[in-house]
Amino acid sequence: MKLITAIIQEDKLDDVHEALLNAEIERITVSRVSGHGQQQEITVLRGKKVMPNLIPKIQITIACNDQYEDTIVDTVLRTARHGKDGKIGDGKIFVQELKECVRIRTGERGIKAI
Amino acid sequence: MTQRITPRGWAVLAALLAIPSLALAQGDTPPTDSGVTSWMMTSTTLVLLMTPGLALFYGGLVRTKNVLGTMMQSFAAMAVVGVLWSVIGYALSFGPNILGGLVGWNSDLFLLKGIDDTIMPSGVPEYVFAMFQGKFAIITPALIAGAIAERVSFKGWITFITLWVLFVYAPLCHWVWASDGFFFNMGAKGAIDFAGGTVVHISSGVSGLALAIFLGARRGYPKLSTSPSNMTYVLLGAGLLWVGWFGFNAGSAVASNIDSARALTVTQVAAATAALTWVLIEAVLHGKPTSLGMASGILAGLVVITPAAGVVQISGAIALGFIASVVCYTMITLKGKLGYDDSLDAFGVHGVGGIVGAIGLTFFIRQSWWVDAGTKVAGWNWLSQLKVQLVAVGTTILFAAVMTLIIAFVVQKTVGLRISEAGEKTGMDHDLHGERGYGLNNLN
Numbered sequence: 001m002k003l004i005t006a007i008i009q010e011d012k013l014d015d016v017h018e019a020l021l022n023a024e025i026e027r028i029t030v031s032r033v034s035g036h037g038q039q040q041e042i043t044v045l046r047g048k049k050v051m052p053n054l055i056p057k058i059q060i061t062i063a064c065n066d067q068y069e070d071t072i073v074d075t076v077l078r079t080a081r082h083g084k085d086g087k088i089g090d091g092k093i094f095v096q097e098l099k100e101c102v103r104i105r106t107g108e109r110g111i112k113a114i
Numbered sequence: 115m116t117q118r119i120t121p122r123g124w125a126v127l128a129a130l131l132a133i134p135s136l137a138l139a140q141g142d143t144p145p146t147d148s149g150v151t152s153w154m155m156t157s158t159t160l161v162l163l164m165t166p167g168l169a170l171f172y173g174g175l176v177r178t179k180n181v182l183g184t185m186m187q188s189f190a191a192m193a194v195v196g197v198l199w200s201v202i203g204y205a206l207s208f209g210p211n212i213l214g215g216l217v218g219w220n221s222d223l224f225l226l227k228g229i230d231d232t233i234m235p236s237g238v239p240e241y242v243f244a245m246f247q248g249k250f251a252i253i254t255p256a257l258i259a260g261a262i263a264e265r266v267s268f269k270g271w272i273t274f275i276t277l278w279v280l281f282v283y284a285p286l287c288h289w290v291w292a293s294d295g296f297f298f299n300m301g302a303k304g305a306i307d308f309a310g311g312t313v314v315h316i317s318s319g320v321s322g323l324a325l326a327i328f329l330g331a332r333r334g335y336p337k338l339s340t341s342p343s344n345m346t347y348v349l350l351g352a353g354l355l356w357v358g359w360f361g362f363n364a365g366s367a368v369a370s371n372i373d374s375a376r377a378l379t380v381t382q383v384a385a386a387t388a389a390l391t392w393v394l395i396e397a398v399l400h401g402k403p404t405s406l407g408m409a410s411g412i413l414a415g416l417v418v419i420t421p422a423a424g425v426v427q428i429s430g431a432i433a434l435g436f437i438a439s440v441v442c443y444t445m446i447t448l449k450g451k452l453g454y455d456d457s458l459d460a461f462g463v464h465g466v467g468g469i470v471g472a473i474g475l476t477f478f479i480r481q482s483w484w485v486d487a488g489t490k491v492a493g494w495n496w497l498s499q500l501k502v503q504l505v506a507v508g509t510t511i512l513f514a515a516v517m518t519l520i521i522a523f524v525v526q527k528t529v530g531l532r533i534s535e536a537g538e539k540t541g542m543d544h545d546l547h548g549e550r551g552y553g554l555n556n557l558n
Contacts, residue, residue, distance in 0.1 A: 010179075010550075011540035044548075056550070 001098035001114060002069045006060045007033065008080040008091040013058050019079040020062075023071050027114070029061040038088045057091065063098055065114055147237025153370040154242045160361025161249035165192050165256050167354025171409065172260050173551075174347025175458050180264045181343045181551035183542020187271055191256035194272055195279055199248035200226050206284035207247065211294045218288045218295075236368055246365060247287070254283055254314045260460030261322025264340070265332050265538055268546045270531035274325075277521045282321065282514055286313040290506075297506045302487040302494040305506035306479075308377065309366035311421025311472040312510040319465020320511050321518040323456055328522045329531065331455035333538050340457075343551070345405050352409035356385055359416045363423040377423035380431035381416065387435030388415025395443050410446075410463060414438040417467030422475035430478025437474060438467050472507050476500045 008016055013030070020028060034054040062072055073093055081090050103113040169188035176184045195203070202224060209220030222228030232240035255275040259266075266274075289295040290305070290313045297305040297312070307313065332338070342348065363381045367373035392411025393403035418438035419431055426434065446462040456462055476499050487494040525531045537545035544550065 011544050014539040 001101055001111065002064055002066060003096045003098040004062045004064065004069065004072050005094045005096070006062075006076045006080065006091065007035070007057050007093075008060065008076070009082070009089060010056055010058055012080045012082075012090075015079045016060065016076055019075045020060075020072070023075050025062065025064070025068065025072055025075065027062065027064075031059045031061070033057050033059045037092070055089070063101055063114055065111055069095060143231065143233050144235055144237055146233055146239060150236055150368075150370045151238050151242060153374070154238050154246055154365060154368065157361035157365025158242060158246040158249055160358045161246065161253065161365065162192070162358075164355050164358035164362065165189075165249075165253050167351045167358055168253065168256055169351070170347045171351030171355065171413075172263060172458055174344040174349075174351060175342045175406075176263050177340050177541070178343040178552060179541025179543055179550075181543065182549055183268070183546050184259065184263055185551075186268065186542075186547065187259040187266070188256040190268070190272055191252050191275055194275055195252045195255065196248070198276060198279055199251050200244070203251055203279060203284055204244045204247065206280065207251075207287040208244075208292055209288075211288075211292075215289075215294070215296050217285045218292050234368075238368065243368065246368075247291075250310055250314055250362075251279055251283055251287070254310075254318050255279055257314070257318035257460055257464055258322045258325060260458035260464075261319075261326040261456045262329055263332075263457035264542065265329060265533055266531055267533045267537070268542075269529050270525055270533075273529050274521060274525050274531060277525065278321065278518065281521060282317060282517045283313070286317050286510060286513065289313075289509075297509075300505065301498060301502040302491040303483070305502050306425055306475060306499070307421045307472065307506065308424035309363045309420045311417075311468045312506055315417050315420060315464040315468030316472065316507060316510045317514040319461045319463070319468055320514040322460035323454065323465060324515045324518040325522055326456050326461070327454050328519055328526075331453075332457065333535065335455045336450065336453075342406075348409050349405055352412045356412055356416065359385070359420075363420060367424065373424060376427075380423050380426055380428065381419055383428055383431040384419035384422075384435035384438075385412050385415035387432045388412065388418065388439040391436050391439035392443060395439065410442070410459070411439050413463050414442040414467045417464055418471035418474070421468070421472045422478065425480060425483050426475055426478040427480050430475070430480075433478060434471060434474055438470050441470050442466050469507055469511075473500070473503050476503050 006016070017028075017030075020026075034056050036055050060076070064072060073095065076093055081087075100109065101111075101113045102109050106113075165188050169185040172188065173181045173185040204226060205220050205223035206217050209218035209223055212219045220228070226241070226244055229240040229244065234240050234243060255278050258275075258278070259271070289297045290307050290310075292298065297307065305312070332340070359381055360378055364374045364378035367377055389408055389411035392407045392414065396407040397403040415435040415438055418434045419426075422430065422434055442459075442463050445466045446459050449456055449459070449462060476496055479496075479499070484494070487499070491498075522531060533542065533545065
């Protein structure tokens, strides 16, 4: 089992979400998060440039069985990028080994519970 | 509305303006009535308050990514029409008939320059009347935004409302409220439209429907879920609209007397009855009355009483409020089956509620009105008045729908009306304005 965490730009949420649904990846968790990597967002507020140090992003978390890993990573990669060459700030995808998964309703564990 | 400027009045005014010092010396300007003027200035302010109220109402109902873009549509109306009305809108609406009565025009009213010294026969400075009317011209195009939410570009919207106020609102306003207007002079005492059932609500609702059909639905409608961004805004907006509506209706008598008192009272009763009816319908059919149902009921009641506020009594207000909620609720339920995307039910509430009010009021008119009408045209009865109301409603629907489609076509072909597909996915806030509405959700 894998735990995939994708940090993407806010304006790409619809594209990524719809593409995941089309790829039959239907169990996802989405949160609003703030952070920064290389990107420095310059906002113009009332004519003054202000540089916030934390930029709003969307985090998508998906727990999956091993065979879905490539589909998910490829789908996010394809849809979360701005333009052909991408932009700084387009985000990252993290893939981790997932030790255990438990369905609260039934108490099922492991592969069946995902 | 009962105060108008007669063509003869304009001739006198023009003569006075030619020799301003003499005008003062002659002293034939009526004195300012500070009581009426105070109430009219208060009403003017209250009607303007409705537009930010509408912005909250609509903004709360759209998705988080479109909240600012949607609220900006209402605020754009305040800015655009705020200028347009004083430059030429008032002249087009309240000048004497031109083009066979299609619209009015008086070059003295261009930039309002002819009314700098005018006190109207009611004792109200004409500036106040012009601004009061201007607030109606602001909220009417803003109402249309509810039918086409989440899918119009800012420049397209600005262009559309500019043309719409000039080519739809100004002619309708002239027909209904100018002393030589075509609706104003139908039948015994004119088509009854106290505060804008036809010119404000039917016209904006029908135009909204036409525009929603012209633009097509939002991406993914009706499958895509579009949860409201903030229901507390919706209730706050509905509350502000209710408060502002007292200016809208009770100010429309252009008086501070029994007429305004009657309008004020029936406005309260109709809104409350409709709100109660709507939540009861939901409670019975679905088990849970909703805050959106409360807000929708309030609006339906306020809309339905708008044309009727000058002629019905409490029983009529209760009946109209009840009927409005039943009919509007049914229409909104039918919308899903008919398939058009009137996103926030501008047609379902304003169009339908306005039609119910303008026609339904015929059956609840107070006795003294009939007596008065009878002295003007012998034997004037409910059937004759119903015909007048039907002609006014029918003409408004046809005119608003056809003109809106023409304007929409022109705007789409020139500056573009619909937002880009990428912009629609991203959301109006980021795509059109480079901002986000709910910054507090960001830890920054």
